Amino acid sequence: MAKGIIKHIPNSITCLNLLSGALAVTNAVQGNTDLAITFILCGALFDFLDGMAARALHSYSDIGKELDSLADVITFGLAPAMLCFNFLKFFDYCNESAAHYIPYTGLIIAVFSGLRLAKFNIDTRQTTSFLGLPVPANALFWCGICHNGVYFGANQWWVSAIYIAAIIVMSLLLVSSVPMFSLKFHNLTWKENKLRFIFLIICIPLIIVLKVNSLSFIILLYILLSLAQNLHKD
Numbered sequence: 001m002a003k004g005i006i007k008h009i010p011n012s013i014t015c016l017n018l019l020s021g022a023l024a025v026t027n028a029v030q031g032n033t034d035l036a037i038t039f040i041l042c043g044a045l046f047d048f049l050d051g052m053a054a055r056a057l058h059s060y061s062d063i064g065k066e067l068d069s070l071a072d073v074i075t076f077g078l079a080p081a082m083l084c085f086n087f088l089k090f091f092d093y094c095n096e097s098a099a100h101y102i103p104y105t106g107l108i109i110a111v112f113s114g115l116r117l118a119k120f121n122i123d124t125r126q127t128t129s130f131l132g133l134p135v136p137a138n139a140l141f142w143c144g145i146c147h148n149g150v151y152f153g154a155n156q157w158w159v160s161a162i163y164i165a166a167i168i169v170m171s172l173l174l175v176s177s178v179p180m181f182s183l184k185f186h187n188l189t190w191k192e193n194k195l196r197f198i199f200l201i202i203c204i205p206l207i208i209v210l211k212v213n214s215l216s217f218i219i220l221l222y223i224l225l226s227l228a229q230n231l232h233k234d
Contacts, residue, residue, distance in 0.1 A: 006057055006059065007057070007059045007061075009053050009057060009059065010050045010051075010053040010054040010057065010059050010064055011050075011061070011063065011064050011067055013046050013049050013050035013053055014046070014047075014050045014064065014067050014068050014071050015067070015071070016042075016046045017043045017046035017047050017050065017068075017071040017072070017075055018043075018067075018070065018071035018074055018075070020039045020040070020042040020043035020046060020075055021039070021040070021043050021071060021074035021075030021076070021078070021079050022074060023035075023039040024036045024037075024039035024040045024043065024075060024079035024082075024083075025074065025078055025079045025082050027039060028079055028082035028083045028085075028086055029082055029086070031086055033083065033086070033087075033146055033147065034147070036079065036082070036083055037083070037143045037146070037147055037212060039075075039079070040075060040076070040079050040080065040083075040139055040140075040143055041140075041143070043071070043075035043076070043079075044075075044076075044136050044139070044140065047068075047071070047072065047075070047076075047136060050064075050068065051068075065121070069117045069118075069120075069121055072113075072117055072135055072136070073110075073113055073114050073117055073135075075139070076113060076135040076136050076138065076139035077109065077110045077113030077114055077117070077135060077139075078110045078113075079139065080109055080113075080138070080139040080142040080143065080146075081106050081107050081108070081109040081110035081113075082106070083106070083142055083143070083146045084103075084105075084106030084109060084142055084145075084146065084163070084167065085103045085104065085106035085107060086103070086106075087103075087106070087145075087146045087149055087163075088102055088103035088105065088106055088160055088163065088164075089103045091156070091159065091160040092156060093160070102160065102164070105164050105167055106167065108167055108168065108171050109138070109142065109167060109170075109171060111171075112171035112172075112174045112175055113135045113138065113139075113174060115174070115175050116132060116133075116134075116135055116174040116175055117135060119132070119175060120132075129179055129180065129181055129182045130179070130180040130181075130182060131176075131177045131178070131179060131180070132173060132174055132175055132176045132177060132178060132180065133170065133173040133174050133176070133178075133180060133223065134180065135174065137180075137219050137222060138170055138171075138173075138174055138219070140215045140216075140218070140219055141170060141215065141216050141219035141220070142170075142216075143212065143215050143216075144212065144213060144214065144215030144216030144217065144218075144219070145163070145166070145216045147212045147213060147215075148213050148216065149163075173223070178226070178227070178230070179226065179229075179230055180222070180223070180226040181195055181196065181199075181225070181226055181229060183196055183199075195225055195229055198225070199221065199222065199225055202221060203218050203221070206218060
């Protein structure tokens, strides 16, 4: 009986990720940016915990793998896409047609996140590191961008062009073959985890000082450190 319950714990946590994603989408559509971001962050926590639980309990299953991807495409694909959709509606565009259609470019995030997850599921090379930007990292980037944008109030049309360019670049990174380091620690030695330690040492004060506003900077740092590592290997 106990073993039967234990094996469902990871999938139950994944379901909490999915629920968080659904709540994030709902709040993003309603324009509740802070709540939407909060639920995406909750989803990220549950996404971390379900993998930890599966490893600790040795409870792996095919349904768990599929459920994890389905939850991720909602929490880290559709939810940030809807955040961007709503965010892009507040710019001063040159005409009504632009104001109506341009926000839909935010949905590109959902499409490429789905492609990324499908690619990840059939790629056996991504066990200790990633090829392309992970969808949770992309979602956190847009949480920071949308949060900063709402509070800084820059709403000129040319600023929206920068965000649209960023949507395209980040979406292409999702499906790229650019190697990205993983934050999984197999031991705590400096030699084998130097890049991870440097990343965390920089991130902790950023989070303390800037809080949610730090997220976009942290993901940019993650990308830059990954690129630097690739150049060093070459």
